[in-house]
Structures are given as C-alpha cells and as structure tokens.
Amino acid sequence: MTSNIETIRNAEAQIPQLRDQLRALQAEARANDGVVDDEEQAEINQVESLINTTQQLITEKLRTWGANKTAYEKLRTKLATDLGKVEANEDAAFGQDKRAISVAVSKVDQAASVEDYATALSRTQELERLVDLFLKQVENERLNGLTTEELMEISLADENIDEVFTEEYMEALMTIPLKGEGTPELRDVIKKIEKGLSGANRTEVLTELAEIVGEPPTVADLDADYARFLILCKQRDAIGKEGEKGDIDPVDEKLHPDFVGSREQLMFGKVLGxxxxxHEVFATLLSPTGGLVGPGNMLIGSVASPHLSPDNPVALHGTVHDAAGYLDSFHDEGPGYNYRGSEIEAMVTSAIELLPQSWENEILPFTGQLSGIGYWIVEAGDEYIEARFDEGLVALEQALESARDGASDQIDEIVSAIEDAKQELSDKADALRSDMEDAAAEAAQDLQDLVDEAQAEMLEASDALEDGFEKVSETVVETIENVSDAVGSFGEGVGEKLDAIANFIWN
Amino acid sequence: MTTITMHPSELAYAFSYSETVDVVGWGRDPFLPTTEADGDPKTWYADGAARLSEAGRLVETPDKGLNFTDEVVSAVLTLADPALVLLAQRKEGDGLRRLTVHMAKDTVLGMTRHPDGMFELTRYADLTAATLACVGFLGAARSPVQAGTRIDSNQEALNAVHQLATKGQTDQAVASLVKLGASAQDAASIQRAMAEPATAGMLSILYCSDNVARTARPYSIMTTADDETWILFSPASLEGPMVIERSSVSALTARVLVEVATWLKISA
Known part of the structure; x- marks a missing residue:
C-alpha cells in the first residue's frame, strides 16, 4: 500500500465488507449448535485480525499522507516568489533552464491534482533545487558584470548567515558528516580546483567532485558554486588588499601533509560555505589554511601529534572563530557570536530565586524603555537618546531597592546560618555528653545529619566567601598603569568608565 | 567548589586552539613568556603541552586522537568566550591583587594568579557563590547594614570630595559631604574610607560577547578600619548621577545579583 489517497480510500471501503463477513461468520457459528468450536473461532479470529491490521495501516498511511500534504503545501507556497522571478527572467541564455523548470512544475501539479502528496513533495523538492540553481546562475551572471569597486560594496553572504554563528550550529557541526573527508580522492580534486578550472577540464573535475561529495549536489550545482567561488575570490582579494590584510597562504604540505581535505579543513569550509x-570544498579554498588552529602548527618535531581532534569543543571554537575572522577581514561580513543572555540564565537562577517575587514587576515598566535604546546609542550616539537612557537606568536602579534588600537579607541568613548551626550542634552535644555519653553521640549524629542537609545548600556560598578572604594572601601583587589595561579587549566607553571609577581608589 | 592550578604555558597552549589571544580581565601578557629563561614561543607552547600531558589534561588515544579533558575544555571555553566576567581588583599599595570570575553556559570559573606565576582556577556552584568570593576578596564588611544610606550626587562633586579627603583636608571633605546630604556621622565615615581605607578595590561587572567586554558596571569599594564599607558607582553613564552608598558583604552581593538578573531580563 502506498500513501496515495486513492489506495487508502479503497482500503477504507473494504472495512465494512470485512465487518459484514465477520458478523456472518459469528452468526453462522452460533446458528448450528449455539457453540463456537475451535475451527469456527479460528476463522473469526483471522477476519478480526485482518480488520485490525487494515485499520492500523489506514491510520498510519493517512498520517503520512497528511504530513506530506502539509509539507508540500508549505514548500510550494515558499517557492511561489522564486517561481515568479524565474517566470519574469527573459534572458535567452537561460531559456533551456526555464523550460526544465516549467516541466518540473507541470509534474508537481500533476501529482498534486490526484492528491499524491508523497510524489508531489518529492517533485517539489527537486523543483526547489532547480529554482535555486537557476537563481544562483542568474545572480552569478549579474555579479560577473560588476566592477571590482561595486563588488567590494555588496554583500555576498547567504541570507541565513545569522544561523551560522550560534551555539546550536556549533553543536551540530561537531558531528556533521562531511563526504569524502580525509580521502586521497578528495585531496586530489581539491588540488586540481586550486589550480583553476576552465572548459572541458572544469566539467571533468566537477564531475569527479560530484562522485565524491554528491549527489546532491549535482555537477550543475557544483558548477554554479564554483562560479560564485570565483566571484568571492575577486571580492576577497579586493577587500583584503584595501584593508592590507596580507596574502592568502596556501597549505604548506611539507608541514601538514594530511591537512588538505581533512575533517579540520572541511569543518572550517563548512562554516564559511x-x-x-x-559548497564547503570551494569555501576551504577561499582560505586554505583555515582550520589549522593552535600552536601545533609551529611545533612540528617538538610535539608528537600537534593537531587537536577537530571534534574537540576547544578546536571547534577555534575553527568557528577562524571563519568569523576571515569573513570579517575579507568580506566585511559576519555577525560575530550570537550568544544570548539566556545562555547563562541557568547560572543566575539561584540569584533570581533570592529576589522577592515582585522584582520582575518592578523592572517591567523599564524593560521596553531600555531594551533596544542601547543599540541606538551605539549607532547614533545621540546625546538626547543617551540622556533618556540614563533617566531610565537611574529610575530602574532606584526601583530595585526592595529587591536588593530582600536578596541581601537572604544572603545574610545563608552566610550566618552555617556558623549558627555549628554552634548549636556544639552546645547541644556538650550538654548531652555531660549527662549520658552514648545518647550524646547519637544525638550529635542526628544533629549533624540535619546540619549536613542544611549545609548542602548553604555551604558553597559560605565557603566561597571564606575562599575570597583567603585568596587575598595567595595572590600576586601586580603593577599596572590603568585599571582598564587589565580588561583585555573592550567596547566603546568601557575603558573610560572603569578608569573614572578607579580614580577613587588609585589616585 | 573545586580548585586546580595551571602554569601559564598550559593555558597559552590550550587558548591557542580556540584562537584566543586575550582573556577578559587579564589581557594577553600573563600567558606569554616574560623572561629569556622562558624561551621562545615554540619552547613555551611545547612546555605547556608537556605540562598538560603530564597532568593528564591533554590525552592522546589511537581512536580519538589528541584531546583535552572535559575539565580543561569547559575551563578554556569559559575563559575564551565568557558571557559575563566579574573583575575584582584589590588595592595593595600602588598595585593590585586580582580575582576574576568568568561565566559561560553552565560554568562559573574563578581565576587568580599566585606570586610564582601559577594560575588558580576555582569552579563555583553559581553566581551567588562566585560573587560572595569576589566581595570577600575585596574586604567588604561582614556586618549587615541598614538599606538606603546613600548620597546621590555626580562625578564632579564626588571627585572634589575625594581630592579634599585624600589631601588631608578632612574638615572640608566632611563639610562637602554634609552639603551633599550625608549625616555628620556618615560624612566622617566616608571621609575615612576615602582617605585611609583599611581595604579598597573595585568590582566590575563586564558583560561580554565575542570575547570582548561590551558593557561595564564598575563599583569602587572602600572599607574603613572600623569595618564600614562604602561603595561608589554610576547607575547610568558617567554624565549621569554618581552614588555613594553604605554596603556590606550581603548588600554588595545582592546589588550585583539584582544588577545581573535585571540585565538578563532587559537584554533578553
């Protein structure tokens, strides 16, 4: 049985007949002697089982059919705009591709008209690939017509670039399959592409590549990506030259014989791509040494195996950082790391739990006023906006007084509770010991258990405070010019603020 | 709360794999060789790798290749790309002692440097514990204080008071503080905290992204010989008001926690 609705409906139509058959069998069995013998029961069971199995299959297939229908309709709606762009394109050079897309649309419509959404979905996915390819080729044609100066001014980033620099992306990157990684075949093809492709050689090498990493991508997909790669090279060289970013180095294969085509290199290429x-293979060639992170690159001969496993989160961070740096330097792109405040929210939960329940209400009026304004200050630096922002922050600081008081009381309790509990334990145990040593020991143990339980929550905070006091004598005394010098990299206004407050201590 | 010590070359070697140069709160110099005896960078990194291997923190297996232990991975990622850093700097003569706390994902990591150059890394349970460690490090008064003892002024006026207090013009400093709204008793206490603090320092909350401190909320903290702590801060920009407030271990910890929790809500 397929998920075709016709087949499902035919199956549904059989259920009443099967039920009739079952009823007839049951009646016949009882009619003879009022007793259903083993042979009759077996026959009844067989029909019942057939009905159950058929119903289960219908339910399952209907669910699949419904899911396919939803997915098809969603994708088809999404494609509408792009299909409009294809239709509007009058360039004769793309006539053949337009016709192929038109045929693909007809095939999709044909399947949808008979409600065969499994086929319709699969054909729409193929149509999407054709449309994407078409639009990419058209865009490549347009980009090829731009001057170098024009190319430097435009963005060549993918529309989903913001999704690349996220925690979720990095998590997925760790285990993502990269076809051909570490194989001599892929290494050879990458070296051929690095030398440059044209004419018959271009088709031949890209066919070889498709055999390793495809399909998909098809040779045509890879060809469009190669064309875009050449445009990106042009932009890279122009922006890099203007910003004096230095030359793009090839991989030194004497030092790194296994790097080309390795997982390390392809992971970097995947981020950039x-x-x-x-495709990641072309992206690796934009910056061939990308993904070579760590001092291991310099330590050949000194350290047995200098390359960290590429799946290690530290190396992964380095790879993504490397790609972000390249994008910023050579394409003026990259949103930086898209970390949200919620990332550390879990660690602040304990702090929030100390606050009175009303605290969120207290900040609520300020939330809308303050969020987003910071952005405009950075962008516009407008004094009026900055003054309004200051007003909001000052009012907020004052409104939170009760929240701070509530938290402060609880912290006092936490810090003092340990000492109080220890003292109580000691006093009680001493008193009992003087009367009856055995009972005292038992009581002391009971008390100790209670204190341990209380301490489990409070000990960490109390210990941390003592740890802070103790650390003073253990740390080195340093001499620095300005407090802000110690901060490392900081944004606009940070150094000024730190040094202004530091003046009250060090001047 | 667990603590490990690491040689700077171990950290430098590990940081290089995450393409990290600066550590917020420390910069880059503490992790680089400082003397000729430390050798060139190659030797420094090789030494770091050897130390890590010897300590079982860098492990190579035939199936998984070369890897840091989970403990080192979480420490390096937290130091290399924190969302939040608390920078506690305690005055010592003209110099300072430093404790930093770095937060990222599920890790809260404290870091100090010993006189022999070794770094001490302490893992705290949560922000409350880490803040208490910073506040303790800065010598804040343990005794709870009554809320609301504060003067709302501005940078210029408080700078002038500070100048008077530190140049020995005690009476003028106290008079200026009274004029700004302090009681005579508080004014005398603030003057002593500015002129001759038993302990003094700064606690800066640094909100970070891409390993850069984007926003800072610094507090200067001064405690008198009578164990009275005063903090000084700007609730908004430097052009806005500046506040001096009576504080303590719990009051300052609460202020930091509320500040961070509020920032999370507003920036969400």
Whole structure:
C-alpha cells in the first residue's frame, strides 16, 4: 500500500465488507449448535485480525499522507516568489533552464491534482533545487558584470548567515558528516580546483567532485558554486588588499601533509560555505589554511601529534572563530557570536530565586524603555537618546531597592546560618555528653545529619566567601598603569568608565 | 567548589586552539613568556603541552586522537568566550591583587594568579557563590547594614570630595559631604574610607560577547578600619548621577545579583 489517497480510500471501503463477513461468520457459528468450536473461532479470529491490521495501516498511511500534504503545501507556497522571478527572467541564455523548470512544475501539479502528496513533495523538492540553481546562475551572471569597486560594496553572504554563528550550529557541526573527508580522492580534486578550472577540464573535475561529495549536489550545482567561488575570490582579494590584510597562504604540505581535505579543513569550509552559500570544498579554498588552529602548527618535531581532534569543543571554537575572522577581514561580513543572555540564565537562577517575587514587576515598566535604546546609542550616539537612557537606568536602579534588600537579607541568613548551626550542634552535644555519653553521640549524629542537609545548600556560598578572604594572601601583587589595561579587549566607553571609577581608589 | 592550578604555558597552549589571544580581565601578557629563561614561543607552547600531558589534561588515544579533558575544555571555553566576567581588583599599595570570575553556559570559573606565576582556577556552584568570593576578596564588611544610606550626587562633586579627603583636608571633605546630604556621622565615615581605607578595590561587572567586554558596571569599594564599607558607582553613564552608598558583604552581593538578573531580563 502506498500513501496515495486513492489506495487508502479503497482500503477504507473494504472495512465494512470485512465487518459484514465477520458478523456472518459469528452468526453462522452460533446458528448450528449455539457453540463456537475451535475451527469456527479460528476463522473469526483471522477476519478480526485482518480488520485490525487494515485499520492500523489506514491510520498510519493517512498520517503520512497528511504530513506530506502539509509539507508540500508549505514548500510550494515558499517557492511561489522564486517561481515568479524565474517566470519574469527573459534572458535567452537561460531559456533551456526555464523550460526544465516549467516541466518540473507541470509534474508537481500533476501529482498534486490526484492528491499524491508523497510524489508531489518529492517533485517539489527537486523543483526547489532547480529554482535555486537557476537563481544562483542568474545572480552569478549579474555579479560577473560588476566592477571590482561595486563588488567590494555588496554583500555576498547567504541570507541565513545569522544561523551560522550560534551555539546550536556549533553543536551540530561537531558531528556533521562531511563526504569524502580525509580521502586521497578528495585531496586530489581539491588540488586540481586550486589550480583553476576552465572548459572541458572544469566539467571533468566537477564531475569527479560530484562522485565524491554528491549527489546532491549535482555537477550543475557544483558548477554554479564554483562560479560564485570565483566571484568571492575577486571580492576577497579586493577587500583584503584595501584593508592590507596580507596574502592568502596556501597549505604548506611539507608541514601538514594530511591537512588538505581533512575533517579540520572541511569543518572550517563548512562554516564559511554556509555563511557564503557555497559548497564547503570551494569555501576551504577561499582560505586554505583555515582550520589549522593552535600552536601545533609551529611545533612540528617538538610535539608528537600537534593537531587537536577537530571534534574537540576547544578546536571547534577555534575553527568557528577562524571563519568569523576571515569573513570579517575579507568580506566585511559576519555577525560575530550570537550568544544570548539566556545562555547563562541557568547560572543566575539561584540569584533570581533570592529576589522577592515582585522584582520582575518592578523592572517591567523599564524593560521596553531600555531594551533596544542601547543599540541606538551605539549607532547614533545621540546625546538626547543617551540622556533618556540614563533617566531610565537611574529610575530602574532606584526601583530595585526592595529587591536588593530582600536578596541581601537572604544572603545574610545563608552566610550566618552555617556558623549558627555549628554552634548549636556544639552546645547541644556538650550538654548531652555531660549527662549520658552514648545518647550524646547519637544525638550529635542526628544533629549533624540535619546540619549536613542544611549545609548542602548553604555551604558553597559560605565557603566561597571564606575562599575570597583567603585568596587575598595567595595572590600576586601586580603593577599596572590603568585599571582598564587589565580588561583585555573592550567596547566603546568601557575603558573610560572603569578608569573614572578607579580614580577613587588609585589616585 | 573545586580548585586546580595551571602554569601559564598550559593555558597559552590550550587558548591557542580556540584562537584566543586575550582573556577578559587579564589581557594577553600573563600567558606569554616574560623572561629569556622562558624561551621562545615554540619552547613555551611545547612546555605547556608537556605540562598538560603530564597532568593528564591533554590525552592522546589511537581512536580519538589528541584531546583535552572535559575539565580543561569547559575551563578554556569559559575563559575564551565568557558571557559575563566579574573583575575584582584589590588595592595593595600602588598595585593590585586580582580575582576574576568568568561565566559561560553552565560554568562559573574563578581565576587568580599566585606570586610564582601559577594560575588558580576555582569552579563555583553559581553566581551567588562566585560573587560572595569576589566581595570577600575585596574586604567588604561582614556586618549587615541598614538599606538606603546613600548620597546621590555626580562625578564632579564626588571627585572634589575625594581630592579634599585624600589631601588631608578632612574638615572640608566632611563639610562637602554634609552639603551633599550625608549625616555628620556618615560624612566622617566616608571621609575615612576615602582617605585611609583599611581595604579598597573595585568590582566590575563586564558583560561580554565575542570575547570582548561590551558593557561595564564598575563599583569602587572602600572599607574603613572600623569595618564600614562604602561603595561608589554610576547607575547610568558617567554624565549621569554618581552614588555613594553604605554596603556590606550581603548588600554588595545582592546589588550585583539584582544588577545581573535585571540585565538578563532587559537584554533578553
């Protein structure tokens, strides 16, 4: 049985007949002697089982059919705009591709008209690939017509670049399969592409590549990506030259014989490729040494195996950082790391739990006023906006007084509770010991258990405070010019604020 | 709360794999070789790798290749790309002692440097514990204080008071503080905290992204010989008001926690 609705409906139509058959069998069995013998029961069971199985299959297939229908309709709606762009394109050079898309649309419509959404979905996915390819080729044609100066001014980033620099993306990158990784075949093809492709050689090498990493991508997909890669190279060289970013180095294969085509290199290429909308193999060639992170690169001969496993989160962070740096330097792109405040929310939960329940209400009036204004201050630096922002912050600081008081009381309790509990334990045990040593020991143990339980929550905070006091004598005394020098990298206005407050201590 | 010590070359070696140069709260210099005896960078990194291997923090297996232990991975990622850093700097003569706390994902990590150059890394349970460690490090008064003892002024006026107090013009400093709204008793206490603090320092909350401190909320903290702590801060920009407020271990910890929790709500 397929998920075709006709077949499902035919199956549904059989259920009443099967039920009739079952009823007839049951009646016949009882009619003879009023007793259903083993043979009759077996026959009844067989029909019942057939009815159950058929119903289960119908339910399952209907669910699949419904899911396919929803997915098809969603994708088809999404494609509408792009299909309009294809239709509007009058360039004769793309006539053949337009006709192929038109045929693909007819095939989709044919399947949808008979409600065969499994086929319709699969054909729409193929149609999407054709449309994407078409639009990419058209866009490549347009980009090829731009001057270098024009190319430097435009964005060549993929529309989904913001999704690349997220925690979720990095998590997925760790285990993502990269076809051909570490194989001599892929290494050879990458070296051929690095030398440059044209004419018959271009088709031949890209066919070889498709055999390793496809399909998909098809040779045509890879060809469009290669064309975009050449445009990206042009932009890279122009922006890099203007910003004096230095030359793009090839991989030194004497030092790194296994690097080309390795997982390390392809992971870097994957990040860059997803950010720029090209296949990872071409993206690696935009910056061939990308993904070589760590001092291991310099330590050949000194350290046995200098390359960290590429799946290690530290190396992964380095790879993504490397890609972000390249995008910023050579394409003026990259949103930086898209970390949200919620990332550390769990660690602040304990702090929030100390606050009175009303605290969120207290900040509520300020939330809308303050969020987003910071952005405009950075962008516009407008004194009026800054003054309004200051007003909001000052009012908020004052409104939170009761929240701070509530938290402060609880912290006092936490810090003092341990000492109080220990003292109580000691006093009680001493008193009992003088009367009856055995009972005292038992009581002391009971008390100790209670204190341990209370301490489990409070000990960490109390210990941390003592740890802070103790650390003073253990730390080195340093000499620095300005407090802000110690901060490392900081944004606009941070150094000024730190030094202004530091003046009250060090001047 | 667990603590490990690491040689700077171990950290430098590990940081290089995450393409990290600066550590917020420390910069880059503390992790680089400082003397000729430390050798060139190659030797420094090789030494770091050897130390890590010896300590079982860098492990190579035939199936998984070369890997840091989970403990080192979480420490390096937290130091290399924190969302929040608390920078506690305690005055010591003209110099300072430093404790930093770095937060990222599920890790809260404290870091100090010993006189022999070794770094001490302490893992705290949560922000409350880490803040208490910073506040303790800065010598804040343990005794609870009554809320609301504060003067709302501005940078210029408080700078002038500070100048008077530190140049020995005690009476003028106290008079200026009274004029700004302090009681005579509080004014005398603030003057002593500014002129001759038993302990003094700064606690800066640094909100970070991409390993850069984007926003800072610094507090200067001064405690007198009578164990009275005063903090000084700007609730908004430097052009806005500046506040001096009576504080303590619990009051300052609460202020930091509320500040961070509020920032999370507003920036969400």
């Amino acid at each position: 997803d950010a720029l909308g090209i």
